[in-house]
Amino acid sequence: xxxPADLVQARLEALFRTYGAKVQALLLTYGLDKHGIDPADxxxxxxxxxxxxxxxxxxxxxxxxxxxxxxASTVIDALRRAEVRxxxxxxxxxxxxxxxxxxxxxxxxxxGDVEQMQGLAxxxxxxxxxxxxxxxxxxxxxxxQEIADLAGIPSAExxxxxxxxxxxxxxxxxRELGYGExxx
Amino acid sequence: xxxxxxxxxxxTSLSALYRRLTSANAPALDxxxxxxxxxxxxxxxxxxxxxxxxxxxPVHARVVRMLRELRTDxxxxxxxxxxxxxxxAHRRHERSDRRIATGRxxxxxTRWATAMAACLVAVVGFWTQRHVQTESPRAHAVAKAxxxxxxxDTISHLTMDGPRSKPSVEGDRLFRDDFSGGG
Numbered sequence: 046x047x048x049p050a051d052l053v054q055a056r057l058e059a060l061f062r063t064y065g066a067k068v069q070a071l072l073l074t075y076g077l078d079k080h081g082i083d084p085a086d087x088x089x090x091x092x093x094x095x096x097x098x099x100x101x102x103x104x105x106x107x108x109x110x111x112x113x114x115x116x117a118s119t120v121i122d123a124l125r126r127a128e129v130r131x132x133x134x135x136x137x138x139x140x141x142x143x144x145x146x147x148x149x150x151x152x153x154x155x156x157g158d159v160e161q162m163q164g165l166a167x168x169x170x171x172x173x174x175x176x177x178x179x180x181x182x183x184x185x186x187x188x189x190q191e192i193a194d195l196a197g198i199p200s201a202e203x204x205x206x207x208x209x210x211x212x213x214x215x216x217x218x219x220r221e222l223g224y225g226e227x228x229x
Numbered sequence: 230x231x232x233x234x235x236x237x238x239x240x241t242s243l244s245a246l247y248r249r250l251t252s253a254n255a256p257a258l259d260x261x262x263x264x265x266x267x268x269x270x271x272x273x274x275x276x277x278x279x280x281x282x283x284x285x286x287p288v289h290a291r292v293v294r295m296l297r298e299l300r301t302d303x304x305x306x307x308x309x310x311x312x313x314x315x316x317x318a319h320r321r322h323e324r325s326d327r328r329i330a331t332g333r334x335x336x337x338x339t340r341w342a343t344a345m346a347a348c349l350v351a352v353v354g355f356w357t358q359r360h361v362q363t364e365s366p367r368a369h370a371v372a373k374a375x376x377x378x379x380x381x382d383t384i385s386h387l388t389m390d391g392p393r394s395k396p397s398v399e400g401d402r403l404f405r406d407d408f409s410g411g412g
Contacts, residue, residue: 049317049320050317053313053314053316053317056309056313057310057313060306060309060310060313061306063306064302064303064305064306067299067302068299071295071298071299072295074295074298075291075292075294075295076291077288077291077292077295080288099310103314106311107306107307107310107311107314108307109300109303109304109306109307110264110268110270110303111307112303112306112307113264113267113268113296113299113300113303114260114261114264116264116296116299116303117260117261117263117264117267117292117296118259118260118264120260120292120295121258121259121260121263121292122260124288124292158241158246158249161241161246162246162249162250165243165246165247165250166250174277178277178280178281178284181247181281181284181285182280182283182284182290183244184243184244184247184248184284185244185247185248185251185283185284185287185290186244186290186291186294187290187293187294191294191297194269195266195269195271195276195279195280195283195293196276196280197271197273197276197280212243215243216243225241226241227241227242227243227246228241228242228243229242229243229244
């Protein structure tokens, strides 16, 4: 008959393995591996940290928010280490996660981009803070509910209105300044 | 809508352009803030600063979005750990209960044995005391008998010396009187 302690250990290991696999998959899905971190290393580190925490306080409650913090700190630490390590040139701008799937950018396009980026920065700075935050969160890829949660907007619908008006204002301003037409 | 790849023939994607603009940004956000942002539990006084920093950094935005998606799995893991630990604790408790019950049984036996031993000691003690008590009066009696015998001797001695001689004298006197009266 197996030792009960071994059974518990085996069950916990199975849980951590499943969770670690999910962490690794999400790191790849969100392109965080392109920032100099190894998803397998991060996953292993997350599991080690969770094990240690569990060993430290066996009777303590293990909340989801604590697990989330462990993952967040592990990923942030890995990103910082990657930054420090990056003595060699960083990945090309075109390889940034934001441009995943886009066609390669030529020198002409790059020069135009720099100009447009400067124009975008200028126009965003002109937008009042209250409307700027939902727009920038939207441009970073957050969904409306996420924007509402992050920016403290009462509802997704209110966030949608703020984003939609803000984007229209931004596009008009960019057009007025001669930076051309923009899509979302 | 695919935010990353919107890029038509004449129109530039604002999202892609904004991410390129902010790609070099790496604001100093700590894990607590990022986890709180992902969980929607940012404190009001930190909200604008943290949300602004996340909005200005594609990599932090990705971490937050990843954590939001991971939330359900983190809850499942927390639940799984709690259940496993609870089951283990329950088993430990059962084992400890069994041990206590066994201990209790042994304790009862020990108590019985102690009680019996105490009774035995009491009985032996009582018997010994009784035995000593019944033996000492006999010894006393022997001594007394001796004393009585001695006193008898004394009495006998006294009788021989005093009172017994008197009646004989009186007897003799009565006998003498009878004779003198009748004569």
